[in-house]
Amino acid sequence: MDYPNENGGLGLTSDQTEKVLQFQDLTGIEDITICRDVLQRHQWNLEVAVQEQLNIREGRPSVYATESRPPAVVNDLLGQLIYFAPPTDGSGSGFKRYFRAIVGFMWNVCYSTLITVLQLTRRLLGLEYRPRTDPLQEVMQFIQTYEEKYGCEHPVFYQGTFAQVLNDAKRELRFLAVYLHDPDAVDADPFCRRTLSNPEVVRYINSNFLFWACSATSEEGKRSMTAVRCGYFPFMALLVLKENRMTIVGRLEGHSEPDLLLQRMRTIVNEFEVNLVQARADRFEQSINRTLRQHQDAAFLESLKADQLKEQRKEERKRAEEEAKRQIEQAAREEEERKHALQKEKIDSVDKVPSEPDLSHPDAVHVVFKLPSGMRLERRFLKSHSLEHVFYFVFCHPHSPDSFEITTNFPKRVLNCRPAHQLGKVQTLEEAGLKNREVLFINDLDA
Secondary structure (H helix, E strand, C coil): CCCHHHHHHCCCHHHHHHHHHHCCCHHCCHHHHHHHHHHHHHHCCCHHHHHHHHHHHCCCCCCCCCCCHHHHHHEEEHHHHEEEECCCCCCCCCCHHHHHHHHHHHHHHHHHHHHHHHHHHHHHHHCCCCCCHHHHHHHHHHHHHHHHHHHHCCCECCCCCHHHHHHHHHHHCEEEEEEEEECCCCCCHHHHHHHCCCCHHHHHHHHHEEEEECCCCCCHHCCCCCCCCCCCCCCEEEEEEEHHHEEEEEEEECCCCCHHHHHHHHHHHHHHHHHCCCCCCCHHHHHEEEEEEHHHHHHHHHHHHHHHHHHHHHHHHHHHHHHHHHHHHHHHHHHHHHHHHHHHHHHHHHHHHHCCCCCCCCEEEEEECCCCCCCCEEEEEEECEEHHHHHHHHHHHCCCCCCEEEECCCCCEECCCCCCCCCCCCCCCCCCCCCCEEEEEECCCCC
16 A cells, blocks of 8 residues: 555645554554545544444444444345244144234334334434333343243353344354243243253353343343344344344244254354354454554554654754855855954044154154064154054054054063053053154964
């Protein structure tokens, strides 16, 4: 699967892509577009989207539903092995049998139609269904009543509702035996006392089935009767996962002796066990595919993160280069501005240099300046001239350093040619001990 290309087409962020991959792994939906659409409907809430999808797949009501319905059961008579034994009192033979069959058929049709109409009406009116009884309590009450009357020698009763046992049988890939008990049925007592208590029957059912039982007179029993379309009592339906749906594959109606019941149950198991084998193989393949997809997704995410990290580092390098370039350009501009300002200051400093006195002036001091480049400058100043005038003379010369100090030759000392503060006073040449002819050195402070 080319996830990067798909992601590019879907326009997802990295966080949304990771949620899509997790949703795909948890639900087994191969189409990544469907995964995206489901998550979008749930505002990218991964937990709610997964729970909703699993509920729908298991036949359970939506997490937003206000009513609880048992999962759908496939009841295709053409694909079932049906075993019927007439009542031992003879009521199932001759005219009575046909009469009861017609009445039972009409009852099932009318009851199913009525229930469907009521459910549809309730949904259209938006009425919340509030069951008057607790299904689990009804099941537990039946188990207690059964054991009080027939004893504890029986297959292990599943202690849960009809919907729960359907889901567990589907999840665990096991056959499910549903026994519906009518206390008024002619053969109910002998079936419970002799057949269901038989050790071989108990052992076989416990080894191969989840066994669920309920009274046909309870609300939970009536709901399960509608699902399996119960006809005669005692009634047992055998279900198995077929094409990913719980399907009735066998019906045992009426009384059966232990050996006959075992024979019929084994026939049904042998006939339809291939469905469980196929389901287990499919789940194993799905597990392998899921593991493979996890590795692929992990590699994809790792590659995606590496690409993102690479892109992030590339952006960081680009920003660093741009910042360095900006700083260089800024420094160049500042240097250019400094040079312009310095050049202007030198030009302005020309006016601060006093006129050169005549050679014959009695107070004239002849000064020789030695620049760092080796160039010699000569100039006459009056003894009364300030050392600042000397500084400006050197400063405005084109070959003078930008920053310098002036020192005497011997003894060597630095002349303070600039005031330390605005109101400070600078010495004159005479006060600094400069007279007649002097040699001063210009030292470049930036060298």
